[in-house]
Amino acid sequence: MKVTFYGTRGSLATPGEGTVRYGGNTSCVAVWGEGGSLLVLDAGTGIRALGEAVERGLGRVDILLTHLHMDHIQGLGFFDPLFWPDLEVHLWGPSSTTLNLHTRLSRYLSPPLFPVRLRDLPCNLTLHDVVEERRFSPPGFEVEAGLVCHPGPTVGYRIEEAGRVLCYLPDHEPLLGTSELPASRRWIPGLALAEGADLLIHDAQYSDDEYPDYVGWGHSSTSAALAFAEAAGVGQLVPFHHDPWHTDAILDEMYCGLQSSRELPFAITPASEGQSIQVG
Ligand SMILES: [Zn+2]
Ligand SMILES: [Zn+2]
Numbered sequence: 001m002k003v004t005f006y007g008t009r010g011s012l013a014t015p016g017e018g019t020v021r022y023g024g025n026t027s028c029v030a031v032w033g034e035g036g037s038l039l040v041l042d043a044g045t046g047i048r049a050l051g052e053a054v055e056r057g058l059g060r061v062d063i064l065l066t067h068l069h070m071d072h073i074q075g076l077g078f079f080d081p082l083f084w085p086d087l088e089v090h091l092w093g094p095s096s097t098t099l100n101l102h103t104r105l106s107r108y109l110s111p112p113l114f115p116v117r118l119r120d121l122p123c124n125l126t127l128h129d130v131v132e133e134r135r136f137s138p139p140g141f142e143v144e145a146g147l148v149c150h151p152g153p154t155v156g157y158r159i160e161e162a163g164r165v166l167c168y169l170p171d172h173e174p175l176l177g178t179s180e181l182p183a184s185r186r187w188i189p190g191l192a193l194a195e196g197a198d199l200l201i202h203d204a205q206y207s208d209d210e211y212p213d214y215v216g217w218g219h220s221s222t223s224a225a226l227a228f229a230e231a232a233g234v235g236q237l238v239p240f241h242h243d244p245w246h247t248d249a250i251l252d253e254m255y256c257g258l259q260s261s262r263e264l265p266f267a268i269t270p271a272s273e274g275q276s277i278q279v280g
Contacts, residue, residue: 001141001161001279003199004030007046008271010171010205010219011071011244018247023273025049026071027170027241029201033140033161041157041168041201042066043076046273051080058087062138064130064145065093066170067154068104076105077114085122090138092145094153095129102127130155148172148190150218158193164280167197167234170241177215179208179223181231194232198280201271202228204239207254222254229266236267238277 007025014024026044030053033039038054040047040063054061061081066072081087093101102118105127110117118125128136130145131153137143144158149172156169174189175181185191194200204225206214211221219241220228229237242251255270269277 001034001159001164001166002032002276003166003201003279004032004050004276005046005271005273006030006050007042007044007075008240008242008273009044009071009244010241012045013242013244018249021248021272022242022246022251022270024244025273026074028075029168031141031159031166035140037138037140038062039064039138039141039143039159040079042072042170043074043079044071045075045078047075048078048080051078054081056084060088060090060139062090062092064143064157064168065091066148066156066168067094067150067152068108069152069171070108072170073105073108077109077116082121082123082125085124087123089123089125090128091125092128092130092136094155095131096153100127101129144193146190146193148193149174149176154218156190156193158197165197165199166279167194167200167202167232169194169200169202171218172203173216173218173220173224174228175220175224179221179227181227185231188228188231191228191232194228194234196233198235199238199277200229200232200234200236201238201240203241204270205241205243210243222258226262226264226268230264234266235280236269236277238269238271240271242271
């Protein structure tokens with residue numbers, strides 16, 4: 001499988017602010033299967049450009065939402081394939097304790113916030129509550145969802161294809177308040193999803209200096225993301241969900257030399273828009 005990044009930010013940033021290389025769109029990652037099937041991870045503003053890359057004739061698309069914060073659903077109504085009558089679209093995402101995914105999403109995809117209601121989309125749309133369906137199998141893939149540490153119902157995804165494993169944890173604060181691993185691995189939320197993954201896409205919104213001001217906001221520091229990746233034994237870490245204030249220059253400074261200075265047992269590739277990575 002191959003992943004391509006269409007949105008890498010925790011909130012919109014504009015090119016004028018020096019964010020050309022890492023990109024300014026919010027979370028959206030395309031996962032292309034060996035057989036040509038497509039998973040879309042989150043529907044941030046990056047999904048609009050992905051829609052232009054999808055070819056007519058594709059029979060099915062699965063969109064996996066981690067949670068319903070605006071930066072992860074903002075682009076959904078601008079994903080052109082939703083308006084193709086011949087396309088089967090499966091939309092997976094967490095329900096809350098009282099509301100299912102359809103009701104929660106409809107709060108955004110209905111007037112006055114958006115002119116088109118979910119039920120009026122021309123595609124053949126099916127919604128799935130992932131809290132009830134923790135394991136599912138879109139064509140070509142095996143997917144496991146699990147709750148992670150972030151405000152409100154939020155899941156991460158472990159995706160397997162032909163023995164290769166991708167883990168997607170874009171909004172996650174597993175080591176709340178610290179970058180030290182706890183005494184027991186069982187106390188690290190989300191670790192089972194990432195265990196032994198070939199590629200881990202993980203929240204690394206804050207620098208270590210910034211993080212103390214944002215404890216409990218649901219995002220990780222650089223060092224916490226590295227510690228989590230090391231505990232999980234991943235092959236490659238993609239720091240993701242960049243802070244909107246982090247320009248290309250700041251992100252370069254955060255990640256250049258990190259690998260050599262810390263002697264980490266995995267490669268680090270900070271997410272940037274347009275970049276593709278073959279998994280495994
Ligand atoms: Zn987010
Ligand atoms: Zn969030």
